[in-house]
Every structure is written in structure tokens, then in C-alpha cells.
Amino acid sequence: MKLKSLKTILASVAVSATMAGAAMAEDLRIAYTGYSTDNTFWIGVAKAAAAKADEMGVELIDLTASSPDAAAQKDAVDRAINMGVDGIIIGSVDNRAFGASLDMAKRKGIPVVAVDTGIDHDHIASLVQTDNLAAAGIAGKYIVDQIDGGTVLILGGSAGHQTGNARRDGVKNAAEAAGHEVIFQICDWKDACAYETTINFLQSNPDITAIFSAWDPGALAAVSAASELGKLDDLVIVGFDGNPANLVSIEAGELAATIKQDNARMGAEAVQNLVGLIKGDEVPEFTPIDGILITSENVADYK
Structure with a gap:
């Protein structure tokens, strides 16, 4: 065989392989179901996931419900499986709700990636x-550095929720290690509960000097409650997410701080990991993303 002919064949093979890879990416359909479409943090996750899918030439089907609904989300996952998608991303409302669904996904060979909240099932290949x-x-260290004694009130997520529990424990451990009493109240991520809990405990517990909310809108609800009672200036209130409205509140001298989550990176890396799994690549089982403390000193850098 002449050298020129061999080069032509090799070039043709390389082009064919490249085209096949591109076609494979373009043919992929993945489903995404996040916490809700009415939550600022999750809107950011969804936008980043959609942008990354578009960049990779993958069709992303967003099945997220308009409000947090564990049953509706499980139905969405089942619907995605029955549609025959190539992979699924779940940002769970209730991380205990997917046992039978994930069993079915496993039987059908549909890989699943969890984003933001871990799901205890052996078919979750990446978090x-x-x-x-x-x-x-x-956040807990910041709180204890700002207060001189007193009790810390923690406004939590839902019972047994992996993400909420970790956020509770991080602040609780730091506060108790510094000698502070901690009061923990489950609020199911509901702003109205955060407001009512803050009102009730500030009225009955004058020793409260700091409030931590495991989600940013809950922190703003606590700010509103404390302001209504005329106690805002006596409290250190800290949130978690880095939502735009909370940054405005920090600038205004109301909220003391928040922990920013990089929701854009979370959405993008969830898609990247899922596509890798579909293609048979090795992907990390856990992709940890650092949180960033935002206070009045650096809030301008994040607006």
C-alpha cells in the first residue's frame, strides 16, 4: 500500500471517529429535576445545567416542578425513566423518596447523578x-467570633435531609465548642416557619444572640421578624446560599453574612459527570465544592 493511501485512510478513520463521537453527544437525552423552579438557588443550578448541556451538544429535559413536592419529583424521575432518557440528574426535595425509582433506573442501565443533596442508594454514581x-x-466560626455569649438559634431544613443536617451540624458543632447553647428547630425550608419560629423564640428566649438559617430566604424571614420586634441590631443573623437578595441585605447592614454556594459550577459539573458516565468514562463519586463566607467586607465582590 502506498504511503499516501495509508495517510488518506487514517485521516478518514479519524474524521469518522470524531463525527461518531459528536453524533453520540448530540443524540444523548438527559433529564434534570431540581428542588423547584421558584427558588433562586435552584434557578441558577438549572440554568448552568442547561448551558453545559447545550455546550456539549446534549438535549436536557427539565422536569422540575414549580414548587417543592417530593411526590411530584419522584413521578418526574419515573417519567424520565419511562421516556428512555440516557441519564438523570436529581436535586432532591426528599432524598429518601427514590428507592423504587432508582431500582428501576439501575435495571434499565440509566445512570443517575445527585446534585446538592446526597441520596442513599447504590445506583447514585456521582454526587x-x-x-x-x-x-x-x-459560618459557625464567624458567628462565635461575632457574639459574646448567649444562645444560637438554628432554623433547619426537613427532618433527615442530608444537606440540612450537615449545615445544622457545622454551626452547632462550632457554637457548642465555644460554649454556647444551641436551639435547633426544623422548618422544612419554609420561610413562613422561619419567620414564626424567630418571632416565638426571640420573645421567649432573651438570651438569643445569633440566628443561623440553613437556607437564605429563611435568613431574610428571620431578619424581618427581628426587625419587627426591634431586636435586629442585637442579633447576628447568617444565611446559606449567597442569593442576590441576601447580598442586598448584607449591604444594608441587616443580615450579617451568608455562605455562597457555587450553584453554576454545581449544575455544570453534574451534567459533565453524567455525560461521562453515559460514555463509560470514570468520573468522581464525589465532587465537593467550597463554600464562601460573604460579609459586609467582601459583599461588593459578589454582586
């Missing part, structure tokens, strides 16, 4: 998540 315990530990 992309803020290191919630470490990030909340940063």
Missing part, C-alpha cells in the same frame, strides 16, 4: 455538592 459541613463550620 456534586457543596461541602456543607465544612461550609457551615465556617
